[in-house]
Amino acid sequence: xxxxxxxxxxxxxxxxxxxxxxxxxxxxxxxxxxxxxxxxxxxxxxxxxxxxxxxxxxxxxxxxxxxxxxxxxxxxxxxxxxxxxxxxxxxxxxxxxxxxxxxxxxxxxxxxxxxxxxxxxxxxxxxxxxxxxxxxxxxxxxxxxxxxxxxxxxxxxxxxxxxxxxxxxxxxxxxxxxxxxxxxxxxxxxxxxxxxxxxxxxxxxxxxxxxxxxxxxxxxxxxxxxxxxxxxxxxxxxxxxxxxxxxxxxxxxxxxxxxxxxxxxxxxxxxxxxxxxxxxxxxxxxxxxxxxxxxxxxxxxxxxxxxxxxxxxxxxxxxxxxxxxxxxxxxxxxxxxxxxxxxxxxxxxxxxxxxxxxxxxxxxxxxxxxxxxxxxxxxxxxxxxxxxxxxxxxxxxxxxxxxxxxxx
Amino acid sequence: xxxxxxxxxxxxxxxxxxxxxxxxxxxxxxxxxxxxxxxxxxxxxxxxxxxxxxxxxxxxxxxxxxxxxxxxxxxxxxxxxxxxxxxxxxxxxxxxxxxxxxxxxxxxxxxxxxxxxxxxxxxxxxxxxxxxxxxxxxxxxxxxxxx
Numbered sequence: 001x002x003x004x005x006x007x008x009x010x011x012x013x014x015x016x017x018x019x020x021x022x023x024x025x026x027x028x029x030x031x032x033x034x035x036x037x038x039x040x041x042x043x044x045x046x047x048x049x050x051x052x053x054x055x056x057x058x059x060x061x062x063x064x065x066x067x068x069x070x071x072x073x074x075x076x077x078x079x080x081x082x083x084x085x086x087x088x089x090x091x092x093x094x095x096x097x098x099x100x101x102x103x104x105x106x107x108x109x110x111x112x113x114x115x116x117x118x119x120x121x122x123x124x125x126x127x128x129x130x131x132x133x134x135x136x137x138x139x140x141x142x143x144x145x146x147x148x149x150x151x152x153x154x155x156x157x158x159x160x161x162x163x164x165x166x167x168x169x170x171x172x173x174x175x176x177x178x179x180x181x182x183x184x185x186x187x188x189x190x191x192x193x194x195x196x197x198x199x200x201x202x203x204x205x206x207x208x209x210x211x212x213x214x215x216x217x218x219x220x221x222x223x224x225x226x227x228x229x230x231x232x233x234x235x236x237x238x239x240x241x242x243x244x245x246x247x248x249x250x251x252x253x254x255x256x257x258x259x260x261x262x263x264x265x266x267x268x269x270x271x272x273x274x275x276x277x278x279x280x281x282x283x284x285x286x287x288x289x290x291x292x293x294x295x296x297x298x299x300x301x302x303x304x305x306x307x308x309x310x311x312x313x314x315x316x317x318x319x320x321x322x323x324x325x326x327x328x329x330x331x332x333x334x335x336x337x338x339x340x341x342x343x344x345x346x347x348x349x350x351x352x353x354x355x356x357x358x359x360x361x362x363x364x365x366x367x368x369x370x371x372x373x374x375x376x377x378x379x380x381x382x383x384x385x386x387x388x389x390x391x392x393x394x395x396x397x398x399x400x401x402x403x404x405x406x407x408x
Numbered sequence: 409x410x411x412x413x414x415x416x417x418x419x420x421x422x423x424x425x426x427x428x429x430x431x432x433x434x435x436x437x438x439x440x441x442x443x444x445x446x447x448x449x450x451x452x453x454x455x456x457x458x459x460x461x462x463x464x465x466x467x468x469x470x471x472x473x474x475x476x477x478x479x480x481x482x483x484x485x486x487x488x489x490x491x492x493x494x495x496x497x498x499x500x501x502x503x504x505x506x507x508x509x510x511x512x513x514x515x516x517x518x519x520x521x522x523x524x525x526x527x528x529x530x531x532x533x534x535x536x537x538x539x540x541x542x543x544x545x546x547x548x549x550x551x552x553x554x555x
Contacts, residue, residue, distance in 0.1 A: 146424030147423040148423070148429075148453075148511060150421045151546075152499050153513070154483075154511065155485065155486070157483075157485075159481075161481030161483075162479045162499065166478065210484070211482070212485055213482065213485070214481050262501060
């Protein structure tokens with residue numbers, strides 16, 4: 001292993017203690033009227049505690065995110081009150097789509113600092129059924145600069161579109177490459193018990209779909225869903241007494257190059273900025289792209305995983321589209337990606353489902369045959385890379401998860 | 409009672425006004441494109457109270473308003489109901505010759521500022537600024553193909 005910087009050594013020191021995901025839970029996803037935001041969070045909490053074989057009294061840390069529906073300045077403690085718990089450690093994380101991996105990092109740091117030993121990380125919302133049309137408009141404007149972008153009618157979709165069209169221009173990437181991401185993930189979602197879209201679509205289906213903002217058809221865009229998802233972070237020592245097989249956090253990393261898309265300097269600047277998250281997570285884990293068995297890559301749009309795959313060094317610059325077109329990202333391919341269908345086909349809860357799916361893969365439990373789905377298990381998966389990106393490919397956080405304890 | 413032909417109410421998003429942007433909007437109202445710049449005259453975008461990176465005081469310089477399309481996205485759906493029924497609008501990032509990149513709309517001409525036909529747009533095309541008075545108070549700089 002090549003000489004590492006002090007920050008990488010420090011991250012390794014923390015993770016060598018054995019920080020694990022010892023339980024996961026995901027509710028149904030889709031249109032779930034009649035269930036409020038906190039109710040969904042509580043449901044995911046219960047599923048996760050049951051998976052770990054513990055009770056609420058065993059949890060001493062609570063990390064939550066934010067809600068588009070339940071507006072509260074203090075999300076973690078408001079939900080803690082709802083649950084009837086008094087955690088010794090609490091935090092609300094709010095970095096858009098980068099939130100979920102950062103929740104895991106927050107939990108790991110709290111455990112490392114001795115602030116807590118069993119930290120519940122939970123995120124969910126009734127975004128689809130609970131949000132008003134003015135709320136949707138506010139959301140659409142959220143990622144624009146209020147003075148110098150919003151007046152031009154920019155949408156979040158179009159913001160990604162600006163970068164995607166430049167990427168396609170610079171690297172001569174065909175529209176089919178974006179559609180191949182959707183088609184690939186539709187095959188995976190067909191096997192995931194709680195995916196909103198279970199039908200398999202082809203590249204031609206995606207190409208024939210209606211335009212939203214170029215280069216994106218409707219099917220290139222992520223879903224809006226109700227649902228919740230949670231995972232429990234604890235020590236390997238504590239997990240010995242728990243029910244499920246623990247999955248180790250073996251690497252963590254973050255990267256950032258801009259907030260407003262106008263401020264993004266170049267396609268390669270964005271690629272390297274967000275790519276740092278995955279490259280650093282792999283460096284901390286002491287692995288490289290060829291060691292990975294499965295990847296759950298943030299997919300707000302079909303284009304999103306392409307530039308991330310390149311930034312993480314899994315593909316060369318401009319080569320991810322061909323890589324997906326060649327079938328490498330499919331189950332049975334070289335490196336299966338988004339084996340749960342992702343934000344485009346399963347549901348949108350930031351990167352929560354990406355983490356849960358990665359954990360299930362490494363536990364060998366990604367077979368939903370008995371649960372209304374099908375087998376989407378990657379045989380013998382031991383190492384996974386997962387990430388989330390907030391804003392328009394702005395803040396990114398990545399985790400390497402491993403079925404085995406990291407070597408110190 | 410005087411006869412006035414009131415402009416139809418402008419329902420699309422208007423800029424959030426912040427004090428550090430006031431000189432810019434005062435400039436566009438006079439159909440001038442002013443850019444914030446550092447002590448050395450090198451412009452940056454978007455307007456801030458201090459030069460980003462160095463936090464020096466700023467000055468304003470006038471741009472000729474000529475540049476190149478860096479990228480664009482044709483929006484078939486806008487961010488609010490006010491866009492319903494409109495033809496697609498083109499959101500673009502334009503690299504001004506002054507060395508900054510700004511967001512804008514690409515429009516055909518100054519007769520009502522209709523959106524440029526998506527087929528007429530390409531990355532790298534030369535464009536020049538026009539000033540669209542959307543309300544009595546606010547003028548948005550937009551861009552048309554350079555002749």
